[in-house]
Amino acid sequence: MKVNGVHTRAIWPSADGQAVEIIDQTVLPHAFRVLRLSTVETIAEAIRQMQVRGAPLIGVSAAYGVALAMRHSADDASLTSCMALLADTRPTAVNLHWALRRLDTVLRPLPADQRAAAAWLEAARLAEEDVEQCRAIGRHGVELLRRLAESRPFLSRPGEPLRIMTHCNAGWLATVDHGTALAPIYAAFDAGLAVNAWVSETRPRNQGLLTAWELSEHGVPNTLIADNAAGWLLARGACDAVIVGADRIAANGDVANKIGTYLKALAARAAGVPFYVAAPRPTIDFCCAAGETIPIEERSGDELRLLHGLGDDGRLASLRQLPLTAAVVNPAFDITPAALVSAIITERGVCEASPIGLRGLYPEAEP
Numbered sequence: 001m002k003v004n005g006v007h008t009r010a011i012w013p014s015a016d017g018q019a020v021e022i023i024d025q026t027v028l029p030h031a032f033r034v035l036r037l038s039t040v041e042t043i044a045e046a047i048r049q050m051q052v053r054g055a056p057l058i059g060v061s062a063a064y065g066v067a068l069a070m071r072h073s074a075d076d077a078s079l080t081s082c083m084a085l086l087a088d089t090r091p092t093a094v095n096l097h098w099a100l101r102r103l104d105t106v107l108r109p110l111p112a113d114q115r116a117a118a119a120w121l122e123a124a125r126l127a128e129e130d131v132e133q134c135r136a137i138g139r140h141g142v143e144l145l146r147r148l149a150e151s152r153p154f155l156s157r158p159g160e161p162l163r164i165m166t167h168c169n170a171g172w173l174a175t176v177d178h179g180t181a182l183a184p185i186y187a188a189f190d191a192g193l194a195v196n197a198w199v200s201e202t203r204p205r206n207q208g209l210l211t212a213w214e215l216s217e218h219g220v221p222n223t224l225i226a227d228n229a230a231g232w233l234l235a236r237g238a239c240d241a242v243i244v245g246a247d248r249i250a251a252n253g254d255v256a257n258k259i260g261t262y263l264k265a266l267a268a269r270a271a272g273v274p275f276y277v278a279a280p281r282p283t284i285d286f287c288c289a290a291g292e293t294i295p296i297e298e299r300s301g302d303e304l305r306l307l308h309g310l311g312d313d314g315r316l317a318s319l320r321q322l323p324l325t326a327a328v329v330n331p332a333f334d335i336t337p338a339a340l341v342s343a344i345i346t347e348r349g350v351c352e353a354s355p356i357g358l359r360g361l362y363p364e365a366e367p
Helices: 040-048 055-072 076-087 094-107 112-151 183-190 208-218 227-235 261-271 355-361
Strands: 011-013 020-023 034-037 162-166 195-200 222-225 241-244 248-250 255-258 275-278 306-310 316-320 333-336 343-346 349-351
Touching (some): 040 055, 040 076, 055 094, 112 241, 112 343, 162 183, 208 222, 227 261, 261 333
Parallel strands (some): 162 195, 162 241, 195 222, 275 343
Antiparallel strands (some): 011 020, 343 349
């Protein structure tokens, strides 16, 4: 995708091959800052502090973290230690653990002197796979949008766009490129299909602002809304579809995604609007029977107590909206039951949110 008209990814190897570089997502959309990460510790901190975020990007970042750790020390103890450090950063996004298992499977049988090179190659391979998976999600998702547009006669009027609601940020900033939930929107826009995105703020982290930023950078029309406006817009017929990403999909089709997703799914069902979830294979956890067993990350209460933005002097600043002692609860995710999901869009195609639907696309998956 594009930033200032230039193709950009969310993570990439540094020019000297000794580090990776990322976009610091904690300062977007107010500033564009690139960070160089050269140790597993700095990558773990970037994941924990959400300088990189989004399930697919977390997985790729963790893979590069292992690769950097192996350059420092590649014995069995070091491999186990770096895996544990990275696994402890975020509990809900299953792509993180998927990527670590894959690196461990590749590296553990190798002698220590071969692990650094093998880890770097495998991390790069995961990054490219993520790009292709997201590109394929876009191809399958845009066909859903085309059929939706064709089924709504009023949409054929000149200038009438397909109105798609999103939640959180599941664009290229949450992956390596293309995105998950935004991939069909980008594909539709690039193919000439008129689209407009309703972008919810997604408090308290306001990752919807990242969605508005990246859509605008690519030229996709979008309108930011307060989270609590979503139900009203759906109820009055101002939205044609909802597409969200996922941090983990259980084997039965239940979906863990950013807090507030469940409310949109309920409102979409009441309004008769399709509710789609877009995610690649690493986000589907066939070892997790149902959503009720997915761990939900509880983040710092200061994410609610503090607001972040630009001060009058144009500098990044924080504003306290609640006292330090104010009691708050800050779950990062919620669970949307499979029954509320119209379909799941993956790199292999579109399926119903059910064990049969998911197994139909991934018959080889274990267990």
